[in-house]
Amino acid sequence: MVAVLALCAMPASAQTPVAAAATAKTYRFDLPAASLVETLRAISRVSGVTISIDSESVTGKRAQAVSGTLTLADALATAIGDNDVEARATATGYWVAVANKLDIVFVVARRDQAETSFKADRSDTATRSGSDLMEIPGGVTIITSKVLETQQMTSIQNALANVSGMSFKQSPQGAPTFGIRGFGETALMVNGVADNSAAMTNVFGVERIEVLKGPQAILTGAGSLGGGVNVVIKKPQAAPIRSVMLQYGSHGDLTLAGDVAGAVTEDRRLSMRVIAAHSQARDNTAGFDGRKDDSFLPQLRWKDETTDLIAGLSYGKQHAPVPRYTFGRRDGVILPVPQLMLGRPEDGFETRQRRAFYQLEQVLSTSVTLISRLNRSLQETEVHVRSPAGLSYATGAANDAPTGEVPFFAGRTDQKQNSTSGDHYLRILGSTGPVTxxxxxxxxxxxxxxxxxxWSGPMTTVKVYPPASTTPFGDLRADASTVSSIGDQKTKQYDTFLQDLMNWGDWSLLVNLRGTRYSSEGSTIIPPKTYVTPKTTLHKSTPGVGVVYALSPEVSLYTNYAEGFVPSTLPSCVGGLIPPKSTRNREVGAKFDLFDSKLSVTTAAYELAQSNMSVYNRPGNCYNVRDAQVTRGVELDAQGQVMRGLNALLNYTFTTAKDVGNPATNYTGVPKHKMSLWATYDLQGDAWRGLGLGLGVSATSRSKGSTNARYMLYTPGQAQLDASVFYKSGPWSTTFGVKNIGDRLLYATTVDSSFIPVMERRNYMLTVKRDFK
Incomplete structure (x- = not known):
């Protein structure tokens, strides 16, 4: 805090690293000859000055040794040497690029690195300071749009399988959900701002997906126990984009998408981008009507020397069919996939999202920048599926002798959710002595x-084994016609925060502090009674701290501590409300930036401990709290270019979870081992120019699928192999991909014996893309 007060008290000229360099402020450098990108990053770290690098301009170039007490300008000139690149001071740092591109990258909007590479170097979200990932004291994995394109991804959910520490669960009455480091309460963001509809964003409009490991209360306040997912939307740019994509796959899955971008004005400061996509499949593996997905994303951007403003709208409408699933017996045996369609073709999940947003970065002075982001999101969801209650057993029957009948409940849910979220702050650059x-x-x-x-309706009992001769299900909207509950809820959260990323030589220290004021109120009607939850208000402070030591330009070591919380409205047995459910994350790790900054590797070991789990006290009709889940794990993420033509994305997770208050507790859907690898290779040599191959493998060990210790069900350990072949020639590119080449019977993570999702068997996808200049 002393450093913060000193910063605020300093005059503008003293706070400005670039201005300081201009007035001959000197720094002590001792950098060996290395790749130019690594040396530029080291100079940035020592001086505290933001140095933005055009990766295409500096890749493969070498820097001379930089040694002695030098000004920033002299250090950059020494590092650059005879390389055909230039460095130019901006209002908040330096741009480094080749001479004929410098004016472009200096002023106008450009295509992000994530759209052209498997690797992204920076995250604006993690520290709010636009920091290099090597300086961030925590695990951050970025899935770029280039990865999404080569994998022919169709959803955010599927893309997250590329990330270590992710777990997935699915129930018959909801879309698939995911968790991070064993906890399902995950912060969802769009462009760094809280948005519960983030996971429904159409993948064709996504620039990158940032997964932040560990609680993210500093970013979103309440609701993040294990981590956060930030979906970054593709931005307008001045360079023209004119592309059309046609995709066709198994089950008649057809997608048509278009992407148009370019300058609107002659000075190229005003640019635009419009992305639209339509997807529709004939059916799915379970026989239900196929998926549908429509999206439209128009944006405008003004970018000059001091202002970067993006404003846009987005619209999305989806239909997701009931997935293929099967059942488990009490003795843990998973039964064959039913031959009977477990519902009517139209059953499934309907969603619609509308969003208006803006992002502003405004340079106020050479040391102060205003960042303001705002999202207004409207989401509508309808769930109309029949929920299975599990296999029926005859009275006195053995565990392995079910009747073959399954009761299905008729249920339907409509939900409308509106949210307005914003993040507004000043980014201040300065120094106190040698610390920037x-x-x-x-x-x-x-x-x-x-x-x-x-709404609910009568239960229908169906003979599944052997299957009934006729479909016994009626129209669900007609069957589920009795109102079972109506609920309204309002939440408000207002926060102030402080994040300070301090650099001193090879050391970086990140200090976080957030104060949250959270209030909620609501009512529920369960005919004929009405239950009112009066307004409650919570005040909560969440600290965080992290340290990074740069062992070399290619290697950094880090450790951090962070907290997360979820508010509660339950009455405490000692009066008032029970305290928020909380987590504490302790983590150590190492980061590597290898092969001329073409490949990044992050390793981490962590412990994430939960406290204040609610325990009901029946005699007092109140709740006590206790410590509960502790998750420990090791994670590995690697992505980028391994060698010429070979790009790869690898993750591995080792996880254990236990309840310190009740060792008998079973945590479902969290395998001990999980890994995935996706790699593409562009064949070398003139004879093979444009031709390439893709290969992927994903595997998990078995995981517990039920909480009943007596009748334990497991999702079996399994592996899937995928492959693709692609060809690029001029403006045309074509990819043919095959998933689950072995046509294996595989199960998604199981969390209940009455609903065991079955993954798709061998399936195909052909993508053809045409770029128009």
């Missing part, structure tokens, strides 16, 4: 209101 600072000081807010109605 990137200070983010600001205000965050989120207001959400939701209305949910549920």
């Amino acid at each position: 600072h990137k200070l983010s000081l600001g205000f965050n807010h989120n207001e959400t209101s939701s209305h949910q109605s549920q």
Whole structure:
């Protein structure tokens, strides 16, 4: 805090690293000859000055040794040497690029690195300071749009399988959910701002997906126990984009998408981008009507020397069919996939999202930049599926002798959710003695209101084994016609926060502090009674700290501590409300930036401990709290270019979870081992120019699928092999991919014996893309 007060008290000229360099401020450098990108990063770290690098301009170039007490300008000139690149001071740092591109990257909007590479070097979200990933004291995995394109991804959910520490669960009455490091309460963001509809964003409009490991209360306040997922939307740019994509796959899965971008004005400061996509499949593996996905994303961007403003709208509408699933017996045996369609073709999940947003970066002075982001999101969801209650057993029957009948409940849910979220702060650059600072000081807010109605109907018992001769299901909307509940809820969250990234030589220290004011109120009607939850208000402070030591330009070591929480409205047995459910993350790790900054590797070991789990006290009709889940694990993520033509994405997770208060607790859906690898190779030599291959493998060990210790069900250990072949010639590119080449019977993560999702067997996808200049 002393450093912060000193920063705020300093005059503007003293706070400005670039201005200081201009007035001959000197720094002590002792950098050996290395790749130019690594040396530029080291100079940035020592001086505290942001150095933005055009990766295409500096890749493969070498820097001379930089040694002695030098000004920033002299250090850059020494490093660059005879390389055909230039460095130019901007309002907040330096740009480094080749001479004929410098004016372009200096002023106008450009295509992001994530759209052209498996690797992304920076994250604006993790520290709010636009820091290099090597300086961030925590695990951050970025899935770029280039990865999404080569894998022919169709959803955010599937893309997250590329990330270590991710777990997935699915129930018959909801879309698939995911967790990080064993906890399902995950912060969801779009462009760094809280948005619960983030996972429904159409993949064709996604620039990158940032997965932040560990609690993210500093970013979103309440609701993040294990980590956060930030979906970054593709931005407008001045360079023209004119592309059309046609994709066709198994089950008649057809997608048509277009992407148009370019300058609007002659000076190229105003640019635009419009992305639209339509997807529709005939059916799915379970025989239900196929998926549908429509999206439209128009944006405008003004970018000059001091202002970068993006404003846009997005619209999405989806239909997701009931997935293929099967059942488990009490003795843990998974039964064959039913031959009977377990519902009517139209059953499934309907969603619609509308979003308006803006992002502003405004340079106020050479040391102060205003960042302001705002999302207004409207989401509507309808769930109309029949929920299985599990296999029926005759009275006195043995565990392995079910009747073959399954009761199905008729249920339907409509939910409307509106939210307004914003993140607004000042990014202040300065120094106190030899320590440089990137200070983010600001205000965050989120207001959400939701209305949910549920209908139910009579239960239908169906002979599944052997299958009934006729479909016994009626129209679900007609069957589920009795109102079972109507609920309304409003939450408001207002926060102030401070993040200071301090650099001193090879050391970086990140200090976080957030103060949250969270309030909620609601009502529920369960005919004929109405239950009102009065307004409750919570005040919560969440600290965080992390340290990074740069062992060399290619290797950094880090450790951190972070907290997360989820508010509660349950009455405490000692009066008032029970305290929020909380997590504490302790982590150590190492990061590697290899092969001329073409490949990044992050390793981490962590312990994530939960406290304040609620325990019901029946006599007092109140709740006590206790410590509960502790997750420990090791993670590995690697992505980028391994060698010429070979790009790869690898992750591995080792996880254990236990309940310190009740060792008998079973945590479902968390395998001990999980890994995936995706690699593409562009064949070398003139005879093979344009031709390439892709290969992927994903595997998990078995995981517990039920909480009943007596009747334990497991998702079996399994592996899947995928492959593709692609060809590029001029403006045309074509990819043919095959998933689950072995046509194996595989199961998604099992969490209940009455619903065991079955993954798709061998399936195909052909993608043809045409770029128009």
